Each structure stands twice: as C-alpha cells, then as structure tokens.
Amino acid sequence: MRKEIIISVEEDESRIAVLEEKQLVQLFTERKTEQSIVGNVYKGTVNSILPGMQAAFVDIGIDKAGFLHVDDVLYDMVSSKPGQAPRSEEEDEDFDDEEEGPAHSAQAKAERKRRQAAREKFRGRRPGIQDLLKKGQEILVQVAKDPISTKGPRLTTRLSLAGRSMVLMPLSNNVGVSRRIEDSERGRMKQLARSIKPQGMGLIIRTLGSGEGEQELKFEVDALVRRWGKIKKAYEGVPAPTLLYKEEALTERILRELLAKDVAEVVVDDRETTARVTEYVQSFGLGNDVKVLPYTNSLPIFEHYKLEREIEKSLRQKVWLRSGGYLVIQATEALTVVDVNTGKFTGKKSQSETIFKTNAEAAVEVARQLRLRDIGGIIVIDFIDMEDEEHKERVSLALQEAIRRDKAKTNILDFTELGLVEMTRKRVKQSLEKDLTQPCPYCEGKGFILSELTVGLKVLRTLKKIAIQTPEKSLLVCVHPAIAAYLMQEDSSRLRLIEQKYDLKVQVQDDYHMHREDIKILSAKSMKEVLLPEER
Numbered sequence: 001m002r003k004e005i006i007i008s009v010e011e012d013e014s015r016i017a018v019l020e021e022k023q024l025v026q027l028f029t030e031r032k033t034e035q036s037i038v039g040n041v042y043k044g045t046v047n048s049i050l051p052g053m054q055a056a057f058v059d060i061g062i063d064k065a066g067f068l069h070v071d072d073v074l075y076d077m078v079s080s081k082p083g084q085a086p087r088s089e090e091e092d093e094d095f096d097d098e099e100e101g102p103a104h105s106a107q108a109k110a111e112r113k114r115r116q117a118a119r120e121k122f123r124g125r126r127p128g129i130q131d132l133l134k135k136g137q138e139i140l141v142q143v144a145k146d147p148i149s150t151k152g153p154r155l156t157t158r159l160s161l162a163g164r165s166m167v168l169m170p171l172s173n174n175v176g177v178s179r180r181i182e183d184s185e186r187g188r189m190k191q192l193a194r195s196i197k198p199q200g201m202g203l204i205i206r207t208l209g210s211g212e213g214e215q216e217l218k219f220e221v222d223a224l225v226r227r228w229g230k231i232k233k234a235y236e237g238v239p240a241p242t243l244l245y246k247e248e249a250l251t252e253r254i255l256r257e258l259l260a261k262d263v264a265e266v267v268v269d270d271r272e273t274t275a276r277v278t279e280y281v282q283s284f285g286l287g288n289d290v291k292v293l294p295y296t297n298s299l300p301i302f303e304h305y306k307l308e309r310e311i312e313k314s315l316r317q318k319v320w321l322r323s324g325g326y327l328v329i330q331a332t333e334a335l336t337v338v339d340v341n342t343g344k345f346t347g348k349k350s351q352s353e354t355i356f357k358t359n360a361e362a363a364v365e366v367a368r369q370l371r372l373r374d375i376g377g378i379i380v381i382d383f384i385d386m387e388d389e390e391h392k393e394r395v396s397l398a399l400q401e402a403i404r405r406d407k408a409k410t411n412i413l414d415f416t417e418l419g420l421v422e423m424t425r426k427r428v429k430q431s432l433e434k435d436l437t438q439p440c441p442y443c444e445g446k447g448f449i450l451s452e453l454t455v456g457l458k459v460l461r462t463l464k465k466i467a468i469q470t471p472e473k474s475l476l477v478c479v480h481p482a483i484a485a486y487l488m489q490e491d492s493s494r495l496r497l498i499e500q501k502y503d504l505k506v507q508v509q510d511d512y513h514m515h516r517e518d519i520k521i522l523s524a525k526s527m528k529e530v531l532l533p534e535e536r
Helices: 075-079 106-121 183-196 214-237 250-258 271-283 307-313 351-373 389-403 432-436 452-469 481-489 492-502
Strands: 003-009 013-020 023-031 041-050 055-059 066-069 138-145 154-156 166-169 175-177 202-205 242-245 263-268 291-294 318-320 326-331 335-341 377-382 410-412 420-425 474-479 505-510 520-523
Touching: 003 250, 003 271, 013 250, 023 250, 023 307, 023 351, 023 432, 041 214, 066 138, 166 214, 175 183, 183 202, 183 214, 214 242, 250 271, 263 271, 271 291, 326 351, 335 351, 351 389, 351 432, 389 410, 389 420, 452 474, 452 481, 452 492, 452 520, 474 481, 481 492, 481 505, 492 505
Parallel strands: 003 263, 066 154, 175 202, 263 291, 335 377, 474 505
Antiparallel strands: 003 013, 013 023, 041 055, 041 138, 041 242, 055 066, 138 154, 166 202, 318 326, 326 335, 377 420, 410 420, 474 520
8 A cells, every 4th residue: 555644844833644545544743832742751759649549640840740540650669769760570471581691790689689579569469559659759750641631641650662663661571572563473573572682671573673684673772772771861860850851753753653665755845854854764774665755846735735625624523435425423522423324325236235335435434534533432333224244244344454554552343233333442642623623612612502593582581581670671682793683683573572561672782792692781771781680
C-alpha cells in the first residue's frame, strides 16, 4: 500500500497528514501553546496519596498534578534512595545470562540484594500505593498520556525510551518483540534482542525493526543508553519538580513511528524542516526508498492535496460512502456509536446483497474514521441487519483486516444477537474533535438549543405571571433577534390577546448580544428588570 506523509509547518501550528492510496487516514497537529508532553521524563514530588483510589498525585512542575496509579509504580520504589532511579522488580524469564559479566561486581550484588529485600517485603500480597510511596518523596516519572480536559497527565515509573526500531526500558529486565512481526521472524529478532540488550535493562523490538541486522540494532541501542545516562545524571543534580528529558518535536516523533520502506514520499512546505527530515530519513538508511520532496507551489500544501475539506468532513457526524450509503458517528461520555445506513444505495441484485455490500464498505470506512478521528474507548457499530451468516463473517473479516493498519491496540468481538459489533480502541490522546473544536456556547455541548416556538411560549407564560403577580403595566421584552422576529410575526396575535386580557402594554426589543434562549423583561417606566416573587 502506497503511503505519503504531508507536512505543513506554520508559525503557530504544525500539521502532519498520512495518506494511504491518496486517502487521508491520520492527522497529527501540534500548536505552540498546546504541545504534547507524552514521553517527557520528570523528577517529581509526591503531593498526596489516595489509598481509596490506589493512586498518587505527583507535582511535575506544570499546572495540573500528574496521576500515578499503583499499577504504574515499580514495587521497589519504596526502597529507592532520594536522587537514585528505582530499579524494577521484574525479571526476564527468557533471559538466562543475567549473572554473567559485570553483574558479579560488589555493587551489582548489593543492588540485587536490595531488590530481593523489596520483593520479600510484599511476597504473598499486592502492595498498596501507601506501601510504595510517601508524601514528599522525590521520584522519577514519565508522562504516558497528555492532560485531557480537567484531568492531569497520566504518569508511570516504568520508563521507556523509544527509538525507531526498538524501545529501551532502563528500569526493567524483559525482552519483547512486537506482535505485528511475523512468526517466522520473531524468533530471530528475540534472539538478537537478547544478545544486544544492555545488562540490567529491558528491550522491545518494534515492528519497524523487523529484518534489521545486529549492527543496525546495536547502533540504536547505544544511542538510547546514552540518552538514559543523561537522564540519570540530570536526576541526581537538580531539585524536584524538574523536566529531565523532553520528547522529540512532532515531525521527528511521527517520522520515527511511521518511516518505513512503504512510505513513498514525504512532502514538506518548509525549507528548514525539509533539511531536518532529509537528514532524519538518511540517518535510518532509507534515503534510497523514501523521497523527501520540498513543496514550492503557491497554493497551501493542504489545499493542494485537498486535505482541508477532508479534515472538515472528519468533524461531521454523517460520513458518506462511495456507494451512496452513509455512517452516523456519535460520541458520548461512555462510548462511541456508529450507525450504518444504505442511504441512496439501492443495489442491482437482491436486498441482502445490497445490505452486505453497504456493510462491507462501511467496515473499511469505520476503521479509517477511528484512526483519523482518534476515537478511543468503547465503540459499538450498528451494521444493517444481515440474516446470512456468511455475510456476517465476511463483514467481520473486512473490519479486522482494515483495523490491522491501525497501530492503536484494539479488540473486536463477534456480532451480538442484536447484530451489533462491540470493540475497544486504546485511548492515547484526545480525539481529533476535541483537539480542533470547543463546546458550542449556545448549546453548551448538548448539540441542540430550544426552538423559537418554545422560547416564544416561555415569553408569553412569563408575561402572564408578571401581570398576575406584580403591579407592572408597561413592559419591555428583550430577546435575541430571532426570537423577537418570531414574537412579532408568529406570536403577534397571542401577544395582543395577553395585552387585552391583562391590560398590559408590551414592547419587544431585539438584542444581538443575548443568547437565543435568554429572556429579559424590563419595566418600561424604570428600565429595571422585573423579578417575580420566587426570583427575589
């Protein structure tokens, strides 16, 4: 599958679009005022311990304290000395050579003894957060998730330093291989990882590392070990809270995740960034496979590739399919629901064939939309009902095949008795919708506002109450222009009846600054707002 990466660099924002067969599948944005801190390493201070939540809040020097759950705390954190990075309690079951070489030194033996003592302390029971951490303790943490809405960043003490082909885990001792690497290659890659793994550290070979030789992998390991050395040195010499390591900028970070031989070209509209990308591509030995092209057209690069329109469409609830069918995507606090409809598609054969083709096309589009919109959590897909079991199986396989292109961890269940497909997708960052939009000031995120008829009737009811409960006889009704127009046209006869029945004089005045649902009724004599007894 042909991939292209389009990079737009502006003064206040950088955007990276990933295209597969000319179709937008992923969008990454970073603004100067909203830069991601995922991957950053901090020396933090424990602010508070919450045994009821089995979590701690850690001050890392930003506006919101970080959230650290007990599952993300190494068991021997409690025995770590201030100024010293904690060691992991985990052992690599597949690695049998841990006791060889420098591990026989007195320092290493003392370290193993300390770690063993920490494990013995909690043997037979799971330690609580209150066992592992203390208020005021200085600890080494890494950001696993950016702050979202009112929540602070999610933290972990299980540090990982990512390279293109591997991930170094300096506080672990495990060896792993990406599940996406084919079985025929996994054995070789795991053996390679064991041979190049630094003593007392863990290593995971990523999908992009498949097929690499020992020399290439060893070169990257050494670079990651040097990075870890700088973090340790910084930890010992600064007070908390302090940033010890800042993750790479958006462009380098995305290229690190995506650069492979299936990327045909990277197109960049900024000269300086083009030079950096070219150097980055060549540093991974991909200069002959991946072309880095400067964009020089006067038309903005995203307009040239027709991406602005695609981004706008990705924020709509309705997504049209090429056949004429469509999806309706609605997100709630608890889950995201995707509804599949035939729409304009009538098919040429039987109804069951029409439904099957719509569902099969929808399965592929749903997978693309989940990636593009960065939708995470629980997802329920309501496919059109199919009676043919073979059709159900083929639609399910089409969804699973399309989802394989997604790097986010997913889990898909079979069709339920109601014809629904339930799945989960790991939420790493805010959805595209939350990144690019904000709640509507009118509906406050509800997605709807009161109709003109409803507000108009509310005005009439309020006038009746004022006429009955107050001595006011001359009133000024201030409302939004749309409501004012409705009162003067559609409700004018009802307004006159109220004036006659209650001996009132009512004047309607529009105010562009008012919310469409707000009503303000003033005394025409004093120009003060008229309050009912229950409002005083």
